[in-house]
Amino acid sequence: MKRSLILAICAALTAFVAGGCYDRGIVDAKDLGYTLPKVENLAYTTEGNTVTLTWGIPDGISPAFRRPLEVSIQKVENDIYREIIIVGVEGTSRDIEIDPANTYRFIVKLAGYLTDEARETGKPDRVYSAGEVIAIQ
DSSP, X not given: OHHHHHHHHHHHHHHHHHHTTOOHHHHHTOOOXXXXXXXXXXXXXXXXXXXXXXXXXXXXXXXXXXXXXXXXXXXXXTTEEEEXXXXXXXXXXXXXXXXXXXXXXXXXXXXXXXXXXXXXXXXXXXXXXXXXXXXXX
């Protein structure tokens, strides 16, 4: 009985500590002074066990960012983050293998590095746009 109580307390404490390890508010509040717009026209097609994501790179990207930009795709399978896929040189599509029996979400973001002139000392030089989400059932 005592052992079960100790295990339950340890499990609750671990869940509490692990839950605080990721705070999106802190990540979003970097206050870099520069932002990237969202990708445009995000769409997908499926064929067998492959999904093809397509998007557009918006015009009007600040010259404070080094070109070419990258695109970051977070793959979420059955509500579990599985991987992050990076598409370089401002690519506008990506084929991704899936299991048609599972559900997926893909979160697509622009990612770029600030130029040396725009970067502030002590602040990160990597900036992500807000994500666009595609859900596939």
